[in-house]
Amino acid sequence: MExxxxxHISEFILLGLSEEAELQPLLFGLFLxxxxxxxxxxxxxxxTIGKNSHLHTPMYFFLSNLSFADICFTTTxxxxxxxxxxxxxxxxxxxDCITQIYFFMLFGHVDNFLLTVMAYDxxxxxxxxxxxxxxxxxKFCGLILLSSWLFSNVNALLQSLMILRxxxxxxxxxxHFICELNQVVKLACSDTFLxxxxxxxATGLFGVFPLTGILLSxxxxxxxxxxxxxxxxxxxxxxxxxxHLSVISLFYGTALGVYLSxxxxxxxxxxxxxxxMYSVVTPMLNPFxxxxxxxxxxxxxxxxxx
Numbered sequence: 160m161e162x163x164x165x166x167h168i169s170e171f172i173l174l175g176l177s178e179e180a181e182l183q184p185l186l187f188g189l190f191l192x193x194x195x196x197x198x199x200x201x202x203x204x205x206x207t208i209g210k211n212s213h214l215h216t217p218m219y220f221f222l223s224n225l226s227f228a229d230i231c232f233t234t235t236x237x238x239x240x241x242x243x244x245x246x247x248x249x250x251x252x253x254x255d256c257i258t259q260i261y262f263f264m265l266f267g268h269v270d271n272f273l274l275t276v277m278a279y280d281x282x283x284x285x286x287x288x289x290x291x292x293x294x295x296x297x298k299f300c301g302l303i304l305l306s307s308w309l310f311s312n313v314n315a316l317l318q319s320l321m322i323l324r325x326x327x328x329x330x331x332x333x334x335h336f337i338c339e340l341n342q343v344v345k346l347a348c349s350d351t352f353l354x355x356x357x358x359x360x361a362t363g364l365f366g367v368f369p370l371t372g373i374l375l376s377x378x379x380x381x382x383x384x385x386x387x388x389x390x391x392x393x394x395x396x397x398x399x400x401x402x403h404l405s406v407i408s409l410f411y412g413t414a415l416g417v418y419l420s421x422x423x424x425x426x427x428x429x430x431x432x433x434x435x436m437y438s439v440v441t442p443m444l445n446p447f448x449x450x451x452x453x454x455x456x457x458x459x460x461x462x463x464x465x
Contacts, residue, residue, distance in 0.1 A: 170250045171343070172332045173243060176432055187244045193443050194237040200446030201226035207459040214459055217295040218280050222449060224304060225273045229442035232266040235259060236337045236438060256338035257319050263337060264315035267438075268365050272307035274407055275369040281400050282376040286383045314361050321357060325349050335431040337438070370411060377404070402452045406445055413437040 176186060204226040208214045239259065243249055251259070284291050318340060325347040333342050344354045377400070384396045413436035450456045 168253050168327050168331060170252050170331070171256050171338060171346075172249050173240075173251055173336060173338070174332055174334045175240070175243065175249060175336045176435070183244050183247075187241060190237055190244075190439070191241055193439055194233055194241070197233050197439070197443040197446075198230055200443065200450075201230045203460065203463070204446050204449065204456070207456060207463050210463055211459040214455060217300050218277065218284070219455075220300055221273055221277050221280060221304070225270065225277070226446065228266050228269045228273060229445055231262070232270060233439055233442050235262040235266060240336045251338060256343065257322055259338045260322070260340050260343065261315045261319040263438075264318060264340065265311050268311035268314060269307055270410065271365060271369050272311060274403075274410060275372050276303050276307065277403055278373040278376040278407070281403060282380055284399070285380050285396055310365075314365060318354075318357060318361065321354050325351065325354065335434070339434070373407060373411075398452075402449050405448050405452075406441070409441045409444065410437055413441065 177183075205223045208219045208223040236259065239251065239255075243251075280295060283294050287294065322340075322343060325344070326349040327346055328348045331346060333339070333346070335342055341358065344351050344358070347354075380396075380400060384393055387393050387396065413433065417430055417434045417437065450460060
């Protein structure tokens with residue numbers, strides 16, 4: 160395909176996870192099942208927390224918002240992928256691509272902030288239990304949540320709008336199942352220095368700082384738990400953090416792996432397949448991690464069904 164500058168483009172081509180025709184029905188069934196499980200599982204978490212007054216605490220308040228963000232996160236990408244597979248059409252319009260980038264970044268960053276806030280919540284609960292309700296009061300929790308959505312929205316909007324300044328070549332194939340910001344920028348024929356600069360700064364602000372906050376919170380948590388003399392109390396304290404640590408490991412481990420590998424190696428379908436872990440698999444597993452290891456959620460689920 161001949162390369163050339165084209166300022167006003169109308170569409171991109173999403174190559175997806177595989178071009179093999181015999182794999183398409185399998186991929187369609189797999190991702191449809193994962194999306195339905197994600198939607199249903201996270202919706203049950205939201206309904207359970209909303210319906211049970213004993214779950215109206217800061218920890219479960221943030222968990223219900225995390226479940227909502229996870230539903231929106233997967234809804235941004237998976238339905239479009241399913242439509243493309245079913246219609247055997249890999250095209251996504253320029254406008255839809257920019258919109259998908261915006262919402263993918265918005266809900267991804269909200270997830271990121273909420274996981275950080277939940278780490279801080281566990282830090283206060285374990286290190287300052289007598290002051291927990293005073294520190295994590297409803298006004299403070301609401302302010303943190305609003306700030307998470309606000310900062311995520313500003314970053315997503317800024318980076319999406321900055322794509323509008325780029326001109327693209329006629330080769331507009333994206334080796335991914337979504338319009339991923341980094342890959343779209345790499346398709347541009349015009350100067351992308353400013354876009355890359357903003358991306359790297361955003362990665363530092365919205366990636367490194369939250370992760371540092373999580374690590375510092377858990378260093379303090381472990382230090383406080385190790386000072387507890389009772390083995391039973393230690394086990395109980397660690398158990399309250401187990402689910403959150405599992406989700407953090409899944410989300411950050413896979414996300415960092417994808418972005419670090421894409422920074423040092425050419426973009427390939429392997430990166431797209433790896434990104435399925437944090438964008439689809441992690442939101443699907445979150446309800447199971449938080450419910451199967453949490454007696455309060457399990458009790459609330461039984462009351463909901465009864």
